Amino acid sequence: MAPAVVEPQHVDGALRTVTVTVPATSANLGPGFDTLGLALSIYDSLTVSAFADDRLEIEVTGSGAEEIPRDGTNLVVRAIAHAYADAGRDTPGLRMHAANGIPHGRGMGSSGAAVTAGILIAKGLLAGDVDLDDDRLLRLATELEGHPDNVAPALFGGLTIAWSGERGPQHKKLLVHRGVAPLVFVPGFTMSTSLARSLQPHQVPREDAVFNVSRSALLVAALTQSPELLLDATADRLHQDYRGAAMPETLRLVQELRAQGLAAVVSGAGPSVLVLADGPGERQRAVELADSVTDTPWEAHMLAVDVLGGTVRDRAEGST
Secondary structure, X not given: OOOOOOOOOOOOOOOEEEEEEEEEEEEOOOOOOOOEEEEEEEEEEEEEEEEOOXXXXXXXXXXXXXXXXXXXXXXXXXXXXXXXXXOOOOOOEEEEEEEEOOOOOOOOOXXXXXXXXXXXXXXXXXXXXXXXXXXXHHHHHHHHHOXXXXXXXXXXXXXXXXXXXXXXXXXXXXXXXXXXXXXXXXXXXXXXXXXXHHOOOOOOOHHHHHHHHHHHHHHHXXXXXXXXXXXXXXXXXXOHHHHHHHOHHHHHHHHHHHHOOOOEXXXXXXXXXXXXXXXXXXXXXXXXXXHHHOOOXXXXXXXXXXXXXXXXXXXXXXXX
């Protein structure tokens, strides 16, 4: 489901041109708040040329194109500049063409994808001068995004466990069982991540914390080995119900799907709903149920788990 890459009309005089493709992500996955993330097969694709001047030319098509700034406040541009500053290099002039397939403001990691795209663009443009290894990429992306649960799967693909320790943000990538069939229901309305976070209490009951610890551990096993455990494994007491007041239709759909035995969760901060179905048949049943239990229009995306993460291709030399 990758959007068509918008090719630059002219690259005359460019120092270098790279194309970056970044997947959507779904964070939390129910109980794994700020820790677990999954890369999904919807993509943003960007082609960027660097110049030896101070130009900044931005063209955007696709999701969110009307709201995305065309100046230095653009999140991709900010991420490029952040990586260049960390490398001790001056940001070059830029010409950027972005084709956005990831829905904006829907809990599918659009801001994390923008940050990831910018960091990977810098990696491609700086190749041969400065090496940005995986640890550095994750650190840079987390510094801008604030937490690593979306940027880790966007960078590396698959199922990721992300945490911060003495060495900064870290991640572990895991392969998802081939029986897991992701489905995302995307509504027409949006949700602010900051608003969603503001609805959560600073403290939770001990039994709720223990509940989520057990379900998070179980979820890793369910996603990698035992998909039949996904319903129990995706139960949550830390964040979804608290956020439900701001998106009642989302919470209603999650509850109705779960009542019918389907592993449905709020995708990221919402308002999209992620279903981790145990096979294609269960995924189709979820679509039929969603049509019958809510008046809100939901766009159903039957997806695959993206296993590559963000990719960089030097237009002159091929893939990196």
